[in-house]
Amino acid sequence: MKAGENVAIVSTGRALPAGKITNADLVKIVDTSDEWIKTRTGIQERRMMNSEESNTSLSVKAAEIALERAKLNPKDIDLIIVATVTADLPLPSAACLIQAQLNAPNAAAFDLAAGCTGFLYGLDIAKQYLKMGAANNVLLVGVDTLSPIIDWQDRNTCVLFGDGAGAVVLQRTKEDCGILASKMYSDGSKANLLYIPAGGSSLPPSAKTVEERLHYVKMNGPEIFKFAVKVMTDSTLQVLEMCGKTAQDLDFILPHQANIRIIELAQRRLKLKPEQVLVNIERYGNTSSAAIPVLLDEALQEGKIKKGDLLALVAFGAGLTWGAAVLKW
Numbered sequence: 001m002k003a004g005e006n007v008a009i010v011s012t013g014r015a016l017p018a019g020k021i022t023n024a025d026l027v028k029i030v031d032t033s034d035e036w037i038k039t040r041t042g043i044q045e046r047r048m049m050n051s052e053e054s055n056t057s058l059s060v061k062a063a064e065i066a067l068e069r070a071k072l073n074p075k076d077i078d079l080i081i082v083a084t085v086t087a088d089l090p091l092p093s094a095a096c097l098i099q100a101q102l103n104a105p106n107a108a109a110f111d112l113a114a115g116c117t118g119f120l121y122g123l124d125i126a127k128q129y130l131k132m133g134a135a136n137n138v139l140l141v142g143v144d145t146l147s148p149i150i151d152w153q154d155r156n157t158c159v160l161f162g163d164g165a166g167a168v169v170l171q172r173t174k175e176d177c178g179i180l181a182s183k184m185y186s187d188g189s190k191a192n193l194l195y196i197p198a199g200g201s202s203l204p205p206s207a208k209t210v211e212e213r214l215h216y217v218k219m220n221g222p223e224i225f226k227f228a229v230k231v232m233t234d235s236t237l238q239v240l241e242m243c244g245k246t247a248q249d250l251d252f253i254l255p256h257q258a259n260i261r262i263i264e265l266a267q268r269r270l271k272l273k274p275e276q277v278l279v280n281i282e283r284y285g286n287t288s289s290a291a292i293p294v295l296l297d298e299a300l301q302e303g304k305i306k307k308g309d310l311l312a313l314v315a316f317g318a319g320l321t322w323g324a325a326v327l328k329w
Contacts, residue, residue, distance in 0.1 A: 006178030007130045009168045009327070012297040013065025015058040016164045016284065017049040023159075030155040037159045042260025046162030046285030048147045055088045055145045056097045058165035062293075063102060063139055070137075070169040074104035078135035081126055082111045083118025083142045083289040085318065086149060098141065107139070115194065115317025116256055117184070118142055118289035119166070123313070123325055124182040126170045138170045144288035149196060151216035160258070161217075162285035166293025177307070181242035182325035185235060190227065193220045194318040225262060228316045232256070232266040235324040236314045243326050247271060249310055252299070256315035257281040257291040266314075278304065288317065305329055 022045045023034040037043055049058065059082065067074060080095045080102075087094035095109035114121040119142030126138040143165035152158045198214035199205060209215060232255060240246055247270045255263050260281055267277045278299050287294060292313055299305045309329045316322040 005172045005174055007127045007170060008173045008175070008178035010171050010173070011066045011069035011169045012293065012300055013062040013069065013167045014165065014294045014297040015061035015065070016294065017047045017053050017058070019048045019050050020045045021048050021162075026159055029152060030158060032155045032159060040259075040261070041160060042279075042281050043159065043285045044282045047164055047287075049145055049163045055084060055086055055094055055143055055165075056101060058145065058163070059094065059098045059141045059143045059167070060101045062143070062165040062167035063098065063141055066139070066167040066169050067102075072137060072169060074102040075106055076137050077102075077104045077107040077139050079126070079129055079138045080104065080107045080109040081122045081138065081140045082109070083114065083122040083140070084111060084144055085113050085115060085118070085288065086145045087111060094143070104139075114184075114321045114323075115319050116258065116286065116288045116291065117315045117317040117319070117321040117323045119292050120182070120313060120315050120323035120325055121184050121321070123179065124184050124323065127179050127182060130170060130172050136171065139167060140170060141165060141167045142289035142291075142293045144290055146217070146288060149215065149217055151213055153213075154216070156221055157217050157219055160286050162287050164284060164287035164290040164294050166290045166297055168293055168296070177328045180245070180326045180328055181239040182323070183235065183239055183242070184321070184323045185231070186319050186321045188319060190320040191318075193223050193227070193320060194218070225259065227320060228258065228262045229265045229269070231316050231322040232262065232314050233269045235322055236266075236270060236312050239324040239326050240312065245310065245326060250276060250312055251309040252276055252278050252305065253312045253314065254278050254292055254295050254299070256317070257284065257295060258286045258316070291315070
């Protein structure tokens, strides 16, 4: 990368299913209440795809919006990175399916699986490709369609998750903006706190795994909660230090939308004002890799984020993984 160049997000897009599942809908199928869900999670409704929608279709819609806003033809894209754990097929990758539907023949394409941290992993990887000059235009999609892998008999997980996709285009820029710092983290020793037991090569699908409901997300909620508050705070402070900033310099933080109590605890530990923390969890729930790009796109389209604003993005997810980034818009 030439002196004076930075790597920046130049456009965004999002796609969410029209179908909604409200707390009132969940009350009819599991032992819960609207008050219990709102108090513990902050969620009031979440989006759910219909039979004509898919991981690929939502991704393509979000990507087309981002490409149009960047004034790019799909043939201009050099690399497509898709952060997801819910691809339409085990093989090939979601990224190749998206590449074909976009008609982006010049793009290399691959998926990465980092759970809810996927978008920030993708951001860090895209930054490296662009810095090294290995790509000029990178399309990064954060997408998850979680409704098919949620156990609708488990009130501890089914109230949390929704479907959605967000996309961004990244380029090098000479403007005074871009990614100031980013970092990925992981701790595989805690993998059993959030996982799907069956469906992989070690425990392939069978009548027994289906009967035992092993193809659904399993989560140790209390342990994930404690982990999330710590790493959301610590990793944000670490990336701020990497670029010579403090929490007091931030205009906004865009945290992973998993649980309002996690977000509020992290906000207090970082000594931020509530208005500095962007939130849409009440309308979408946890959309995993899509959460941050959807939140970013909404905030931009609503005029909340302005040129020159300093942003922190932070997430945690299965793996366990976590990550953070600081951007000057």
